[in-house]
Amino acid sequence: KNEVEQSPQNLTAQEGEFITINCSYSVGISALHWLQQHPGGGIVSLFMLSSGKKKHGRLIATINIQEKHSSLHITASHPRDSAVYICAAHLPGAQKLVFGQGTRLTINP
Amino acid sequence: DTGVSQDPRHKITKRGQNVTFRCDPISEHNRLYWYRQTLGQGPEFLTYFQNEAQLEKSRLLSDRFSAERPKGSFSTLEIQRTEQGDSAMYLCASSLVGLSYNEQFFGPGTRLTVL
Numbered sequence: 712k713n714e715v716e717q718s719p720q721n722l723t724a725q726e727g728e729f730i731t732i733n734c735s736y737s738v739g740i741s742a743l744h745w746l747q748q749h750p751g752g753g754i755v756s757l758f759m760l761s762s763g764k765k766k767h768g769r770l771i772a773t774i775n776i777q778e779k780h781s782s783l784h785i786t787a788s789h790p791r792d793s794a795v796y797i798c799a800a801h802l803p804g805a806q807k808l809v810f811g812q813g814t815r816l817t818i819n820p
Numbered sequence: 821d822t823g824v825s826q827d828p829r830h831k832i833t834k835r836g837q838n839v840t841f842r843c844d845p846i847s848e849h850n851r852l853y854w855y856r857q858t859l860g861q862g863p864e865f866l867t868y869f870q871n872e873a874q875l876e877k878s879r880l881l882s883d884r885f886s887a888e889r890p891k892g893s894f895s896t897l898e899i900q901r902t903e904q905g906d907s908a909m910y911l912c913a914s915s916l917v918g919l920s921y922n923e924q925f926f927g928p929g930t931r932l933t934v935l
Binding site for chain 2: 715717744746751752753754755756759797799806807808809810811812813
């Protein structure tokens with residue numbers, strides 16, 4: 712079992728729908744990252760959080776440390792949101808990130 | 821552009837050949853990471869440097885793989901005697917000690933195809 716698990720692996724929705732991507736982890740963490748990867752490979756950091764909730768535009772990330780669970784929400788989804796979304800855990804005392812397998816999101820017009 | 825850069829962006833090679841990739845981190849960043857991502861999977865950690873010192877290597881980094889960061893700036897990742905299983909996206913990231921939770925900034929990746 713991976714230390715970081717995401718669900719769903721694939722998600723297809725219509726433009727305008729509210730999107731939720733989930734991330735569960737089995738180890739203690741110091742922070743959790745949400746990353747976006749477009750075709751071609753480049754990775755962009757969306758959020759880094761260790762508690763509570765963060766919002767940036769139409770994106771919202773939440774984390775529940777006790778339940779070891781984080782969610783990424785996209786409101787009013789748009790085709791340009793189509794990408795792979797990856798959560799990554801920063802383990803205490805370690806420098807590397809441990810990644811989930813990614814969620815491929817497709818938003819149809 | 822002052823972000824992380826990687827070169828080449830794409831590399832196609834024949835099995836058994838050696839390949840070398842380069843990563844230029846954000847200029848003031850003292851940590852540099854290499855990750856590998858196979859199709860449909862999340863990235864996996866390979867190794868990281870603090871300045872010129874290689875501080876951690878994954879068991880994924882077989883003896884055919886070597887990474888260097890000779891002057892604490894750019895880094896190279898060499899794969900000798902490539903195998904088809906080496907086909908992947910190789911990602912580089914950099915960070916600065918002291919930034920909260922060691923936020924890492926990623927390059928565009930080098931996609932390797934071994935025929």
